[in-house]
Amino acid sequence: MTVKIRKITTDQQIQACFDVMVQLRPHLRRDTFVACVRRQEKTGYRMVAALDGRRVCGVAGYRVFECLSRGRNLYVDDLVTDAARRSRGIGQTMLRWLVGEALRQHCRHLSLDSGVQRFGAHRFYLREGMHILCHHFAMELGPQDIDLDQRVPTTGRWQAIEKAARKPASGRSAAKQKELAVSGRASRRYTRPPPTA
Numbered sequence: 246m247t248v249k250i251r252k253i254t255t256d257q258q259i260q261a262c263f264d265v266m267v268q269l270r271p272h273l274r275r276d277t278f279v280a281c282v283r284r285q286e287k288t289g290y291r292m293v294a295a296l297d298g299r300r301v302c303g304v305a306g307y308r309v310f311e312c313l314s315r316g317r318n319l320y321v322d323d324l325v326t327d328a329a330r331r332s333r334g335i336g337q338t339m340l341r342w343l344v345g346e347a348l349r350q351h352c353r354h355l356s357l358d359s360g361v362q363r364f365g366a367h368r369f370y371l372r373e374g375m376h377i378l379c380h381h382f383a384m385e386l387g388p389q390d391i392d393l394d395q396r397v398p399t400t401g402r403w404q405a406i407e408k409a410a411r412k413p414a415s416g417r418s419a420a421k422q423k424e425l426a427v428s429g430r431a432s433r434r435y436t437r438p439p440p441t442a
């Protein structure tokens with residue numbers, strides 16, 4: 246099978262990548278996917294698809310940036326092959342295209358994070374000549390499901406913060422109420438697991 250890698254530019258093309266991308270990022274919603282990608286593009290995100298004819302069989306998202314530790318770097322945000330098409334070299338084709346893109350953009354590194362549970366993907370990256378160089382540390386600061394399109398927090402602690410800010414309890418100022426909510430004392434219900442890479 247020969248797949249071609251194509252840059253994704255139109256809303257229609259972005260939407261056509263949803264069914265594959267959601268296999269890697271199951272929290273994504275079809276109705277906000279295009280807006281989400283467009284928002285990320287403003288900070289450098291780009292998407293490519295592996296096409297078998299007109300059919301999307303793999304998707305990758307990446308961005309190029311410069312940092313003091315590594316210089317110019319292509320960072321792979323997302324890489325996924327349609328579950329029905331794995332182990333046929335599509336992942337390899339996408340990764341090699343990304344390496345080519347990194348070189349075209351004068352990057353000195355290509356890097357990515359891969360969740361500790363993704364053993365299959367680790368095998369794939371090691372087979373493709375990548376090395377494990379870092380431990381990735383993260384701290385969760387808010388809910389994953391905040392609706393950035395409408396800027397409305399939807400669940401958990403942020404909901405409690407909003408509620409507390411709207412309805413000051415008797416004898417407490419709105420500012421005090423919000424401070425209590427932010428400090429966590431107004432809501433101990435927020436227990437979402439950390440996001441995966």
Ligand SMILES: CC(C)(COP(=O)(O)OP(=O)(O)OC[C@H]1O[C@@H](n2cnc3c(N)ncnc32)[C@H](O)[C@@H]1OP(=O)(O)O)[C@@H](O)C(=O)NCCC(=O)NCCS
Pocket residue numbers: 268269323324325326327330331332333334335336337338357358359360363364365366367368369372442
């Ligand atoms: C990792 C992934 C992109 C590789 O794509 P691919 O098209 O299967 O890649 P290739 O065909 O070039 O290479 C296949 C190799 O990847 C590895 N692999 C990883 N996950 C696999 C899976 N679920 N099924 C089959 N192979 C898998 C194997 O080592 C396999 O080699 P093998 O066929 O000799 O056993 C793809 O498996 C995938 O989408 N996984 C789920 C999403 C994911 O974890 N993405 C990485 C996020 S960091």
